[in-house]
Amino acid sequence: MPAVFLCRPTVEGAPAPAAAEPVALLQLDAGQPADAASAVYREFRRGRRVVAVASGGATALGSLVTALAAIGVVATRPGHGETLLSDDVALLAGPDVATDGPAAGPFRPLRIALAGCGVVGGGVLQRLLADPRFEVVGVLVRDPGKRRDVVVPKGLVRLDPAALLAREPAVLVEAISDPSTGRALICAALTRGVAVVSASKQALAGDLTTLTALARTSGSPLLYSASVGGGSPLIETVRRARDHGAVVRIEAVLNGTCNFILNRLADGVTFDAALDAARVAGFAEEDPSADLTGLDAAAKLSILAHEALGQGPTVDSIPRDTLAADAVLPAGRVRQIASLDLRAGTADIAFRAVEGDGLFADLPDEWNALRVETADGRVFTTRGRGAGRLPTTEAVWADLNDLLAVWPYQGGCNGHTDTDPLILRL
Structure with a gap:
């Protein structure tokens, strides 16, 4: 299968030409590929075309391309004479040696409490511990003896949510698997004036109206880009469509496990073998019932509906098809499609044939995709990696950096020295 990458959110049917879309011009140090890739991702998920001048030499440029991929x-x-404005990031070679950026002033590190240290939480912890702008004050885990691929520093482990919040963090990063505990922790943090960055769709879905109202009342930001779509900017794309006009329809592939299995079934693999392969690849849990019954996709659709309308259907109210060995599927290439149709007043999770659909038909294994239609006929689309440690961690990291840019805390400067990108409309 050919390599494919996250598609910059696009819009069809717009009266303005594509060249009128905003362009972010970035100056990057490719010698710090993770930081440089994060700067690109933050602009990319806003739907901007990105032109980046990266210093550090050919080897560093190669590392940056790898980090982005x-x-x-x-x-x-x-090359010479080729356009800089495409759906891909245009990367231009700068000086071999990076120029010094502005000096950082005095600052207090942002105090972070991390709830969960699994696939996503572990990835976030690694980034936090390596960045002096952040101070991890506690890590909530259920089983301190569990073997992990990330080392939690001695003294940070907390077993009780109350003990975690007693550390007086400025921000709670919530990435735990139990939805009731996650929701209670989010509520407690917001009530105490603690900002929240969440990656847990089950903790948010169905109660997002209440949680966002609590965030407004307390004045504490609630960010949750990673809760839907992993590293693919699905929530941001719905927001762009909503800001343009009334959303009338959403169609999306929201579950990487089902997508992986459906791709294998199309290749003639048995259901049991496809499920086993999904587990080996790290896309399916030992108990995959939330994925196979459509519960995971329904939670994500509820969140997207909230973004479009300010409220969404409850997860239990959304009809769902189940993927099983005896499921009768349509002929041809099939996807698990999460659909919300405001004109018909319907929402469901169903298996549909997508042959000839340029957005969904060739969707790779863990990928998600989204199509949003507004009342005047504009269509907003995006797709990208919907699961995995690196993409989902990057979405959490982007929320944290967005928070640093706009939210005062602890009375001090955050010490962030990145220059804001130059945004042009060409």
Whole structure:
């Protein structure tokens, strides 16, 4: 299968030409590929075309391209006379040695409490511990003896949510698997004036109206880009469509496990073998029932509906098809489609044939995709890596950096030295 990468959110049917879309011009140090890739991703998920001048030499540029690919963003190096404005990131070679950025002033690290240290939480912890702008004050885990691929520093482990919040963090990063505990922790944090960045769709779905109202009342930000779509900017794309006009329809592939299995079934693999392969690849849990019954996709659709309308259907009210060995599927290429149709007043999770659909038909294994239609006929689309540690961690990291840029805390400067990108409309 050919390599494919996160698609910059696009819009069809717009009266303005594509060249009128905003362009972010970035100056990057490719010698710090993770930081440089994060700067690109933050602009990319806003739907901007990105032109980046990266210093550090050819080897560093190669490392930056690799770091971008790992989170689902493709960068190209345009040749002489080739256009800089495409759906890919245009990467231009700068000086071999990076120039010094502005000096950081005095600052207090942002105090972070991390709830969960699994696939996503572990990835976030690694980034936090390596960045002096952040101070991890506690890590909530259920089983301190569990073997992990990330080392939690001695003294940070907490077993009780109350003990975690007693550490007086400025921000709670919530990435735990139990939805009731996650929701209670989010509520407690917001009530105490603690900002929240959440990656847990089950903790948010069905109660997002209440949680966002609590965030407004307390004045504490609630960010949750990673809860839907992993590293693919599905929530941001719905927001762009909503800001343009009334959303009338959403169609999306929201579950990587089902997508992986359906791809294998199309290749003639048995259901049991496809499920086993999904477990080996790390896309299916030991108990995959939330994925196979459509519960996971329904939670994500509820969140997207909230973004479009300010409220969404409850998860239990959304009809769902189940993927099983005896399921009768349509002929041809099939996807698990999450659909919300405001004109018909319907929402469901169903298996549908997608042959000839350029957005859904060739969707790779863990990928998600989204199509949003507004009342005047505009269609907003995006797709990208919907699961995995690196893409989902990057979405959490983007929320944290967005928080740093706009939210005062602890009375001090955050010490963030990145220059804001130059945004042009060409």
